[in-house]
Amino acid sequence: MAGNKKKGSSSKKNKGGPKVPKAALANNQANPPDIQNVLSQADSALESSNIENAMQLYTYAAGALRNKVQIQAAGIAATDEDKEADALLLSKVLGKMAEAKVSMGDQQGGQQDFLEATNLLSVDSSSNDPISQAQWKEARASLYLYLGQLSSSSDALEAFTRAITDLKACTALLEEALKSNLSDENLQQTLVETR
DSSP states (O other): OGGGOOOOGGGOOOTTOOHHHHHHHHTTTSSOOOHHHHHHHHHHHHHTTOHHHHHHHHHHHHHHHHHHHHHHHTTOSOOHHHHHHHHHHHHHHHHHHHHHHHHTTOHHHHHHHHHHHHHHTOSOOOOSOHHHHHHHHHHHHHHHHHHHHHOOHHHHHHHHHHHHHHHHHHHHHHHHHHHHOTTOHHHHHHHHHHO
8 A cells, every 4th residue: 555655746837936936945044035035026016917936035035034034123233224124125025925815816915014014113214314204204104104004994994094194204304394495306306206
């Protein structure tokens, strides 16, 4: 009866799967792939409706970014700007993962990812740069808008109210910065996009 044994799944091919994370695992994480490259592939997969592949790539990126954020929180040398940039990027990845989960019918999983992302951005940016502060508030507002759509009654109202508050604060920051530097075209463009 030894012939009735099933072969392991290692002979099974995963066509179209995420090649970057598998390569990273093959290297024992000694030379992990560039997160921006992974995210670019995930975005392309999501745009072409390959949601499963996008989820695998986003999950890999979120794991790598979570590790980085945890290491930074433990006191490893990193500037406040680097910490905030990584937290902002992780929140965006979690937001995209949440959108993908919702599109696959997993509303609860999507809601959990949106909550984790909003928790990352729960404290305002410590940056002195008004554009960075505005981007932080805009990212948080976007997450609250999605969270409001997945919530009901008072939870939805609270999420939408927080989003509106953040968007108003974002616009006020950009308008104030524009008053002191009217010639900054980047600032003008950012304000137009936010409005």
